[in-house]
Amino acid sequence: MNFDEWMRGVLARVETALERYLPDDETEPKRLHEAMRYAVLGGGKRVRPLLVHAAGELTGATAQALEAASAALEMIHVYSLVHDDMPCMDDDALRRGKPTVHVKYDEATALLVGDALQSQAFVALTDEAVLDVRAQAALVRELAHASGSLGMAGGQAIDLASVGLTLSRPQLETMHRMKTGALLRAAVRMGALAGASPEAEALRALDTYAEAVGLAFQVVDDILDVTTDSATLGKTAGKDAKDGKPTYVSIIGLDASRTLAAQLRHEAHDALALFGGRAQRLAELADLVVNRVS
Amino acid sequence: MNFDEWMRGVLARVETALERYLPDDETEPKRLHEAMRYAVLGGGKRVRPLLVHAAGELTGATAQALEAASAALEMIHVYSLVHDDMPCMDDDALRRGKPTVHVKYDEATALLVGDALQSQAFVALTDEAVLDVRAQAALVRELAHASGSLGMAGGQAIDLASVGLTLSRPQLETMHRMKTGALLRAAVRMGALAGASPEAEALRALDTYAEAVGLAFQVVDDILDVTTDSATLGKTAGKDAKDGKPTYVSIIGLDASRTLAAQLRHEAHDALALFGGRAQRLAELADLVVNRVS
Numbered sequence: 001m002n003f004d005e006w007m008r009g010v011l012a013r014v015e016t017a018l019e020r021y022l023p024d025d026e027t028e029p030k031r032l033h034e035a036m037r038y039a040v041l042g043g044g045k046r047v048r049p050l051l052v053h054a055a056g057e058l059t060g061a062t063a064q065a066l067e068a069a070s071a072a073l074e075m076i077h078v079y080s081l082v083h084d085d086m087p088c089m090d091d092d093a094l095r096r097g098k099p100t101v102h103v104k105y106d107e108a109t110a111l112l113v114g115d116a117l118q119s120q121a122f123v124a125l126t127d128e129a130v131l132d133v134r135a136q137a138a139l140v141r142e143l144a145h146a147s148g149s150l151g152m153a154g155g156q157a158i159d160l161a162s163v164g165l166t167l168s169r170p171q172l173e174t175m176h177r178m179k180t181g182a183l184l185r186a187a188v189r190m191g192a193l194a195g196a197s198p199e200a201e202a203l204r205a206l207d208t209y210a211e212a213v214g215l216a217f218q219v220v221d222d223i224l225d226v227t228t229d230s231a232t233l234g235k236t237a238g239k240d241a242k243d244g245k246p247t248y249v250s251i252i253g254l255d256a257s258r259t260l261a262a263q264l265r266h267e268a269h270d271a272l273a274l275f276g277g278r279a280q281r282l283a284e285l286a287d288l289v290v291n292r293v294s
Numbered sequence: 295m296n297f298d299e300w301m302r303g304v305l306a307r308v309e310t311a312l313e314r315y316l317p318d319d320e321t322e323p324k325r326l327h328e329a330m331r332y333a334v335l336g337g338g339k340r341v342r343p344l345l346v347h348a349a350g351e352l353t354g355a356t357a358q359a360l361e362a363a364s365a366a367l368e369m370i371h372v373y374s375l376v377h378d379d380m381p382c383m384d385d386d387a388l389r390r391g392k393p394t395v396h397v398k399y400d401e402a403t404a405l406l407v408g409d410a411l412q413s414q415a416f417v418a419l420t421d422e423a424v425l426d427v428r429a430q431a432a433l434v435r436e437l438a439h440a441s442g443s444l445g446m447a448g449g450q451a452i453d454l455a456s457v458g459l460t461l462s463r464p465q466l467e468t469m470h471r472m473k474t475g476a477l478l479r480a481a482v483r484m485g486a487l488a489g490a491s492p493e494a495e496a497l498r499a500l501d502t503y504a505e506a507v508g509l510a511f512q513v514v515d516d517i518l519d520v521t522t523d524s525a526t527l528g529k530t531a532g533k534d535a536k537d538g539k540p541t542y543v544s545i546i547g548l549d550a551s552r553t554l555a556a557q558l559r560h561e562a563h564d565a566l567a568l569f570g571g572r573a574q575r576l577a578e579l580a581d582l583v584v585n586r587v588s
Contacts (some may be wrong), residue, residue, distance in 0.1 A: 023443055032443050032451040083409060088401035107382035111405070112451050115377060118412050119442030126435035136431040141420035148413030149317055149326050149370075149406075157326040157406050 003284045007050065014049040015041070017067035018074060035105045036111045036120070040078045043096035043234070043251050046215070047289065048073040048183060052191035055206060059195025064130045069139055069190045071122040076147050077183060079117035084109050084156065091244070098235035118147070118241045131194065138193045146186035155179025159245070167246040173215065181214030188213075188282075201274065208271035209282060216264035222247035223257050224294065232294045257279035265290045301344065307563060308343040309335070311361035312368060327398045328416070329407045334372045334525070337390035337528070341511070341583065342367040342477060346485035348575035349500060353489025358424045363433055363484045366415040368537045370441050371477060373411035376404050388482065391528035412441070425488065432487045440480035449473025453539070461540040467509065474509030481578075482507075495568070502565035510558035511583050516541035517551050518588065526588045557578040559584040 018040055025034040030225075049070035056066040085092040085100040086107060093103050102110035125131070125139045145151060155178030162175065187209040192198045198206075222240065226249050230237045242248050248257045268286035272279040295303075312334055319328040343364035350360040379386040379394040380401060387397050396404035419425070419433045439445060449472030455467065482504040486492045492500075516534065520543050524531040534541050542551045562580035566573040 019323055027444070029451040030446050031454070031455070032448060036443065079409075083405055086405065086463070088405060108454050109451070111382060112447050112454075113375055114409070115373075115412065115441075116443035116447040118409065119438050119445075122416055122438035123442060126431055126438060128431075128435075133427045133431040136434070137420055137422075137427040140416055140430070140434050141422075144413050144416035144420060147409075147411035148417060149323065149330065150321070151413075151414065152541065153406050153410040154323050154326060156401070157323040160402050160406075161325065166401065266376065 002149075003281070003288075006281060007288075009085070010053045011046055013063065013174040014046055014053075014066055014074070017071045021068070021071040021120065021127075023120075031105070032109065032112055032116065035101055035109050036117055038098075038104065039082050039101050040075060040115055040117070043098065044074070044078070045292070045294075046070075046074065047285075048077055048187040050285055050288075051184065051187035051210070051213075051282070052194070054227050054285050055188045055191030056194050057281060058202070058206075058275060058278055059192050061191065061195030061197050062130075065135065066191060068124050068127050071195050072124040072139070073183065073187050073190065074141060075117045075121040075124065076143060076152070079114040079121075080147075080152055080156070080183075082117070083114040086110055089156075089160070090149045092239070093237055094230065094236050095234070097231075129216045134197075135194055139190050142190050142193065146182040151178055151179075153184030155182065162246055164244045165246070167251070169251055170250060172246055172248065176215060176218040177211070180218055182210065184214040184217060185210035186261055205271050205274045209268050209286070212264045212267040212271065213267045213286050213289055216261050216268065216286070219248045219257050219261045219264065220290060220292060222249045223254065223261065224292075225238075225249070226254065228294065234294065250290070297575070297582075300575060301582075304344055304347045305340055307357065307361055308340055308347075308368070311365045311459075315362070315365040315369070315414065316423075317414075324402065325399070326406055326410065329395055329403050330411060332430075333376050333395050333407055334369060334411070336371070337392065338368070339586070339588075340364075340368065341579075342371055342481040344474045344579055344582075345478065345481035345504070345507075345576070348573075348579050349482045349485030350488050351575060352500075352569060352572055353488030353492050354498070355484050355485065356424075359429065359488040360485060362418050362421050362424045363488050364434070365435055366418040367477065367481050368408065368482065369411045369415040369418065370437060370446070373408040373415075374441075374446055374477075376448070377408040380404055383454070384533075386530055386533070388524065388530050389528070391525075428491075429488055433484050436480045436484050438485065440476040445472055445476030445480075447475075449476065456540055458538045459540070461545070463545055466540055466542070466545060470509060470512040471505070474512055475505065478508040478511060479504035485545040499565050499568045503562050503580070506558045506565065507511070507580050507583055510555050510562065510580070513542045513551050513555045513571065514584060514586060515580070516543045517548065517555070518586075519543070520548065522588065528588065555584050 023033045028200050052070045053066050082101045084090050086102050101113050119293050126136050156173045188206045225240050316331055317327045346364045347360050376395045378384050380396050395407050420430050449469050452469045482500045519534050559580050
């Protein structure tokens with residue numbers, strides 16, 4: 001099976017899992033459930049679910065376990081997008097090529113959609129029919145740490161506080177390590193932890209891989225923000241510059257950002273040496289993250 | 295030990311546990327952590343932690359386990375207050391006698407405080423040093439279900455949608471069962487589940503108790519909203535009527551609401567018969583909920 005076939009298979013399974021783990025829109029409160037499904041289904045690159053599945057191959061995790069972990073991670077990711085897009089945060093009207101939740105519905109609904117998606121992620125991880133209690137506890141621990149004030153939400157706070165400031169490159173990296181890196185790292189770790197308990201050495205190698213992929217993802221995001229149009233991105237292009245947000249491109253320039261992305265891709269590949277050919281999907285995902293055009 | 299002494303002991307331990315489970319405000323991002331601590335510490339009736347501790351006595355749960363469960367429940371409760379107070383929801387300026395988080399800080403910070411408190415609740419429940427993996431998984435499952443779109447967040451959505459409408463009493467009850475009842479019920483169940491696995495019959499009795507206490511809590515809230523001043527309540531009095539929100543008082547009147555509260559207290563007591571004298575604290579808490587003046 002080549003990478004494209006593997007990826008299409010995973011994406012189809014993830015979409016079905018998200019369908020299943022979200023309350024249906026015939027259940028009360030219907031409008032909230034409809035808005036949760038609008039936010040989550042039928043869009044997005046699903047980078048975190050792909051990382052979960054690629055890492056899960058290393059520890060023989062079952063398809064069901066990887067689907068639960070993928071659904072949980074994607075629900076956390078989408079909740080953060082819904083809240084970030086709200087007027088009191090980035091105030092954005094377009095996401096994944098569609099009106100954002102507060103534009104399509106209203107602000108109160110967007111707030112509750114995000115809140116409820118976060119809870120639903122932890123519902124998915126404690127599905128007794130899918131994961132043993134050890135894995136349930138381990139995956140919840142990873143996801144809760146990665147989402148909170150020392151991870152994603154904390155990075156978002158630093159991001160907001162940095163508008164209009166001149167950040168140093170280390171400061172920018174710290175912000176991204178928390179804001180997007182923590183959840184990407186959690187995706188890789190949760191994929192591995194969903195199977196047979198991985199060795200400490202393997203987890204360390206996966207952390208190094210995830211750290212490099214996480215930063216590469218952000219560097220490429222910053223490059224695309226200035227080189228690509230809104231229609232291709234599915235979100236408002238050029239917004240960081242307009243909002244006075246520091247980016248890799250604004251700090252080190254476009255050429256150096258491209259060089260950095262290529263270098264991080266190499267670091268990600270090197271970290272996988274421990275696994276030999278068994279980590280092929282993870283290596284291919286590092287390539288996908290760096291070579292993507294949207 | 296009489297009830298007051300027991301309660302003071304629990305409240306002191308819960309405050310220390312919350313201190314410990316919240317990131318300190320010297321850790322970056324400092325402003326976010328300061329705001330999280332402002333929202334959580336030094337205020338509130340701590341009804342959910344008291345229920346956790348009273349129920350935990352029935353199954354011999356350790357003090358540490360009950361502290362973790364209490365901290366998690368209180369963090370979820372406070373996150374919901376912080377988000378509910380925001381301008382796009384109830385737009386309230388006063389909570390627990392202090393300016394609300396978006397007034398004291400700003401809206402974006404209030405949004406992130408709530409988001410991060412939800413994550414932090416699940417961090418507390420997966421503290422490996424305190425709970426075994428079975429209890430971690432069980433408590434996360436209870437809390438995630440109670441918080442989400444079929445519980446607290448869903449009840450909030452129904453509450454918002456009901457402004458200006460005439461609800462029937464069953465509709466009002468459904469809303470409150472989700473909005474506040476689900477988390478109160480989770481408090482009782484999580485206290486019990488933090489110890490030796492309770493029998494199904496005991497859990498059913500606790501559910502009946504919690505359901506009655508949860509409704510009584512809301513009926514008394516509605517009574518106090520029209521009979522007490524803002525200074526005593528620590529929040530804006532008379533707000534439900536002003537906002538056109540349906541309440542027990544507006545639907546069945548003040549006298550019938552008082553009769554209903556007394557009746558629910560009896561139902562709560564009756565549900566505890568199974569436990570004999572061992573459920574004394576739960577019985578006393580039902581009295582506290584109905585007899586409170588703020």
